[in-house]
Structures are given as C-alpha cells and as structure tokens.
Amino acid sequence: MVTCRAPSNIALIKYMGKTEGNCPCNASLSYTLHDYWTEVSLEENANADVFANANEFSEQAANRFLAHLAYIKKLFGYSGFFTVTSRNNFPHSAGIASSASSFAALTKCAAQAIGATISTEQMSEISRHGSGSSCRSFFSPWCVWDENGARKAEIKIQNLRHELILIDSTRKAVSSSEAHKAVKTSLLFAGRPQRAAQRMTNLIAALNENRWEEAYHICWEEFADMHALFATSRPHFSYIQPKTLEWLTAIDRFWRTHKDGPIVTIDAGANIHLLWREDQKQLHIPSLY
Numbered sequence: 001m002v003t004c005r006a007p008s009n010i011a012l013i014k015y016m017g018k019t020e021g022n023c024p025c026n027a028s029l030s031y032t033l034h035d036y037w038t039e040v041s042l043e044e045n046a047n048a049d050v051f052a053n054a055n056e057f058s059e060q061a062a063n064r065f066l067a068h069l070a071y072i073k074k075l076f077g078y079s080g081f082f083t084v085t086s087r088n089n090f091p092h093s094a095g096i097a098s099s100a101s102s103f104a105a106l107t108k109c110a111a112q113a114i115g116a117t118i119s120t121e122q123m124s125e126i127s128r129h130g131s132g133s134s135c136r137s138f139f140s141p142w143c144v145w146d147e148n149g150a151r152k153a154e155i156k157i158q159n160l161r162h163e164l165i166l167i168d169s170t171r172k173a174v175s176s177s178e179a180h181k182a183v184k185t186s187l188l189f190a191g192r193p194q195r196a197a198q199r200m201t202n203l204i205a206a207l208n209e210n211r212w213e214e215a216y217h218i219c220w221e222e223f224a225d226m227h228a229l230f231a232t233s234r235p236h237f238s239y240i241q242p243k244t245l246e247w248l249t250a251i252d253r254f255w256r257t258h259k260d261g262p263i264v265t266i267d268a269g270a271n272i273h274l275l276w277r278e279d280q281k282q283l284h285i286p287s288l289y
C-alpha cells in the first residue's frame, strides 16, 4: 500500500474561467496551506479500481477522482488496479479548496504506486488535469500558475498564519467546475485576465516591499472581482451568505480602527480565509459567534 499526503492552497489571485484540460484563462497566485491536507492511499486490487469511501462524496466527485486515476494509469501504460481511500482533515466541497489537496495527493500517490519517476513540475502538470488548482499544491509557500505551468513564486514573506472563518461546511450548490463555465457569460469576463495580471504584479511587489495594507486592498478587490463575475453571470449565482457579509464588515472595521489586520480572501464558497503576518500574533478579529 502507498500513502501520500498533499496540502491545500488558497489563491489570493484567483483562477476563474478555464479551457480544455483545466488550462486557466488567467494567471493565479496561491499560498500553500500545510494544515489543511488530504491523505490518499492506494492498495493493489486484482479486479478493478474501487473508491473505498466513495459514499462520502457526490457520485460526480467520486467518478471524477477515479477518472483521474485512470488518466494517470493510461499515461504510464499501467494495467493494474487499485482500491483508493481518501481522507481530508477538513470538510470537502465547501469552498476550502479540497479538490486541490485531494487531486494533488492522488497524483503523488498514483505516480509512486505505479513507479513513475517524474519531476515535481511534471506531477503538477498531471494533477492539473484532475483539478486545476491542485497543480499549485506542489509548490510552497507561494505558487504562481500561468500558461507556462505552476512554479514556486519568489516572495519575501514566507510564514503567514492562516485562519479560516467557517461559515458553512455543507456541500456548495454550484461546484467550482460549474462556476468556471458560468463566468464566461458575464460581461465582466472580457477584461478579467488583464485585471488579474495587473493585481498579480501589484500584489507581489506589495508583499516584497512590506506594503501589507496595499496587499490587503489588492486581495479584497480580487475576491470581490471574482464574486462580481458570479453575480453577473447568466443565470447569476452567489456563495456569499449574510454571515459572510457580517464578518467582512467586522474585518474591515478592524482594519480601519487598528490600521492593520489580516489579508482576506474568499474562494467559491461562503467561508473566509485570513492570512496574518508572524508579528501580528496579538491581533485577532473579535468573534461574531
């Protein structure tokens, strides 16, 4: 039996909109979340590929996982079968990027079980076919992903404290795969790659020059941009819940009072991710619960 673990990642510049093979319509930048991981085990099976804990996922998600395993086996001409077991240490399908860690872990595990000797870059490229954002989980702590693939991003700030404000851990109504398709119907989508690229340049510069407040504003504008695409798609949809807005208001108030605070972002879900610098240990947002 082979067991591999991979971390999740949170994008500050978001990947939204894709073409065939999960190729991104715009470049993205992520921070790797080592405390949020998936562990995948593969055990040889004489007859077929079986997903042992498939009942914990939607049928579509379980099939997608097995399809990725089949894709990797085909790539390396492997004819054997496996029983797959997957375990997260956080809720999946809730906008906490579980597809990133799970597909990265499956790719790592399958490559090892098959005996394929490939580079981290190749592994990331293969993982992208299963889930786009998973290709960023191979590089740490920062990863940039564009048309040339994913790679480590050189950013001076290395250790950030991640905090998750969990507002809803239930399965989301619109999957990120559906969101990638839907956003193309938004009139705002036309300028999206340029806006993301501009913010990426500005954010990397701000982080490297210790302009933290500027980084906070860029990240806020970036998640708001992605959620504006959702709001202006046809049919429109939203992940934002009343509690999400309450927390965002509280965080913004905190920033205005203290002239300091966390970087904030929201993925395709209701939950809020905060990133704090190491020297901000004494700061925290007063709980709304």
Ligand code: PMV
Binding pocket: 010, 011, 013, 014, 015, 016, 028, 097, 099, 100, 131, 132, 133, 134, 176, 177, 180, 267, 268
């Ligand atoms: O990898 P996917 O298809 O689950 O897309 C993830 C998209 C976002 O999480 C919303 C943004 C991102 O860059 O991770």
